[in-house]
Amino acid sequence: MIYAIGDLHLDYTEKKSMEVFGKAWENYQEKIFNNWNKIVKKEDTVLIVGDISWAMNIEEAYIDLKKIDDLNGEKILLKGNHDYWWSSLKKLNDLDFKSIKFLQNNSFFVEGYDICGTRGWISRDNSEFTDHDEKVFKRELQRLKNSLDFNKENNKKIVILHYPPLNSDKSLNEFFGICKDYQVEYLLYGHLHGPGHKQIFEGIVDGIGIKCVAGDYINFLPERIS
Structure with a gap:
């Protein structure tokens, strides 16, 4: 089975509070680890859609990532806007985890699906959108295409983003347009x-x-996708 969850915001130091976003975040790390192995089996795959760890560098992130690695299932990780520790794909792969794969300009074939994706970005109609944001937005669109084109086989596709594929009025933006072009499921x-x-x-x-799979939105219960 394929599951998905995002925004784990792990913090092994326990110094970073998320409770400002509501009661759902009380003891959230305990919820994550208690729930995971009750739902996910060793043969399953979990897609983690960004904001994985509050760590600022790859050495610190290793501590949180190792906890994920030790959980049931294969995991495919995507960069979120708070994943400052995210490094080059080579450095990430050199961490040599047994069950973690990193998604960036690539894709992974799982249970009949190509798992594709990119971080995404704030919408172009955001009041704070700048020329710099336009450059990032275009780069992220290209990264999504790179990921969708990575496997040349005509497989079914699941796309994961960190940012919503939405404009400010909740209409679907260019990231959805690409998914439509590629007939994503x-x-x-x-x-x-x-x-x-x-x-x-x-x-x-x-x-x-x-579907939104932000951790607090799904009560930190990995959501079954397929």
Whole structure:
């Protein structure tokens, strides 16, 4: 089976509080680790859609990532906006985890699906969107295409993003447009917490199942996708 969850915000130092985003974040790390192996079996795969660890460098992140590695299932990880520790793909792969793969300009074939994705970015109609944001936005669109093109086989596809594929009015943006062009089956995202949940859009549009899997939104229970 394939599951998904995002925004674990692990912090082995326990110095970073997420409770400002609501009661759902009380003892959230305990919830994550208690829930995971009750739901996920060793033969399953979990897609983690960014904001994985509060660590600032790869050495510190290793401590949190090792905890994930020790949980049941294979894991495919995507960079979020707070994953400052995320390094080059070579350095990440050199960590040599037994069950973790890193998604960036590539894809992984799992249970009949190509797992594709990229971080994404804030929408172009955001009031704070700048020329720099435009450069990042275009780069992220290209990274999504790179990922979707990585496997030349005509497989079914699941796309994971960190940022929602949404404009400020909850209409679908260019990231969804690419998914439509590639006939993606599922489009998953995270990033939205607490009051931000009112910005969530879910449903089936043009045959694509759109779902938010931010940790607090799904009560830190990995969501079954397929």
